[in-house]
Amino acid sequence: MKKGKVVKFAALMFFVLVSFCFLSVTEGLAGKKKEKEQGGGTAVLTDKDCAKCHVQEPADVAKAGGAHKTKVGCIDCHEGHPPRVMEGVIPQCSKCHIGEKHFELEGCLKCHSNPHTPLQLKLAKGIKGPCLTCHESQGVDLDTHKSFHSTLGCTDCHNVHGEIPECFKCHKPHAPSQTVGDCGLCHDAHMPLMVAYNNEIPSKHCGACHEEEFNQLASSPAKHHELGCAECHKDKHKMVPECQDCHGLPHPETIMKKFPDCHTCHNSPHDLNRWGTAQASGKKK
Numbered sequence: 001m002k003k004g005k006v007v008k009f010a011a012l013m014f015f016v017l018v019s020f021c022f023l024s025v026t027e028g029l030a031g032k033k034k035e036k037e038q039g040g041g042t043a044v045l046t047d048k049d050c051a052k053c054h055v056q057e058p059a060d061v062a063k064a065g066g067a068h069k070t071k072v073g074c075i076d077c078h079e080g081h082p083p084r085v086m087e088g089v090i091p092q093c094s095k096c097h098i099g100e101k102h103f104e105l106e107g108c109l110k111c112h113s114n115p116h117t118p119l120q121l122k123l124a125k126g127i128k129g130p131c132l133t134c135h136e137s138q139g140v141d142l143d144t145h146k147s148f149h150s151t152l153g154c155t156d157c158h159n160v161h162g163e164i165p166e167c168f169k170c171h172k173p174h175a176p177s178q179t180v181g182d183c184g185l186c187h188d189a190h191m192p193l194m195v196a197y198n199n200e201i202p203s204k205h206c207g208a209c210h211e212e213e214f215n216q217l218a219s220s221p222a223k224h225h226e227l228g229c230a231e232c233h234k235d236k237h238k239m240v241p242e243c244q245d246c247h248g249l250p251h252p253e254t255i256m257k258k259f260p261d262c263h264t265c266h267n268s269p270h271d272l273n274r275w276g277t278a279q280a281s282g283k284k285k
Ligand code: HEC
Pocket: 008, 011, 012, 014, 015, 018, 019, 045, 046, 047, 049, 050, 051, 052, 053, 054, 074, 075, 078, 081, 082, 085, 089, 090
């Protein structure tokens, strides 16, 4: 910063002198054409000339100017200087960016901190509203499925634009065998309490919290043993099926009337009594 001021001060000292020399040179060269076009009597500089007095900005633009290098030049933004630094030499973004929700935000330079490298963003913590100008659906998901994540700013997780954080940055897995790629099998980051999965999810993931059911089913000799948890407990956590969903009415009506509860003879679905020998206790599970 200080160095910059010194450079600027020195530049100022030579401002008039240099301008004069410079302008008289360009008058005879390329400037002449432009001058004619504009019909004025003053010489006009090109973008190349700016670098003679300003070092940092041209370097920034060259390195990461993006569309501010390819679609516009210095003078498109900074009109009217030199030979004098005029009012209005710093442009408003709205001079060129209007007509979208995003362009109605306040403080463009808070995020686009350097207009010469417009896509090198500085994102503070706790930002949410501005992100929704382009990513509406994530905001809707967070708002309609309240969880602790709904209380966080988008940038608490996405502190670099476009980067996806790993769940393990903030959480531990349910079981040591789970990898970070497994979390997405059941959770969506923007509605983490809505646990949903497909039929093929390996039962060990359920076993991480339901050890008893997992062990029972794993050691059961009955055919349910071949089914994954999610083939019965379909799609959504805490979904509980009825035996009849899959088996209809497997026994004559007279028997079913007398023993309406399948568990009376078959014990639990995770530890099936396949032979159906009546267990007078009618024990569940
Ligand atoms: C002859 C040297 C010289 C040339 C050539 C030159 N500038 Fe400057 N520029 C200066 C000086 C001196 C200042 C004033 C610095 C200050 O006030 O701190 C300045 C200030 C500026 C400012 C800041 C204005 C403000 O209000 O803070 C901008 C923007 C700028 N120049 C852009 C340009 C652009 C774009 C070009 C090329 C078209 C250019 N300059 C060419 C010397 C030059």
